Amino acid sequence: MARVLYLAILAFVAAYIIQYYRVKRCSITRETADNEYDFVIVGAGTSGSVIANRLSEIHNVKILLLEAGEEDSPNFLINTPMMVTTLQNASTDWSYRTVPQKHACFSLKDKVSFWPRGKVLGGSSSINYM
Secondary structure, X not given: OHHHHHHHHHHHHHXXXXXXXXXXXXXXXXXXXOOOOOEEXXXXXXXXXXXXXXXXXXXXXXXXXXXXXEOOOXXXXXXXXXXXXXXXXXXXXXXXXXXXXXXXXXXXXXXXXXXXXXXXXXXXXXXXXX
């Protein structure tokens, strides 16, 4: 049993080290805001980031991409599959709850379900167990 535990810990540490060095380090530009933009995109999740990227292909267009959360790349928990459970109710999550359900969520406290939504660069796709 101890050998299996040792191998599991060793595999986790190796996966973390590999993932840490594989993550593309990018620099996020934080500039002072101008008074006018051609496009304002709220939310740098999957679709917001793609829309901003596609619009940036148009010359002489000013785009503002807003994200309430933080950058996801320094957080190794986001980049490690199955470690995102530790991110629930954290700074990377909006901590939404459903309204009490009459015919569902019977085993949950007050019949309210947790609804994780990403408050991080990449949005909910950054905390979806992938």
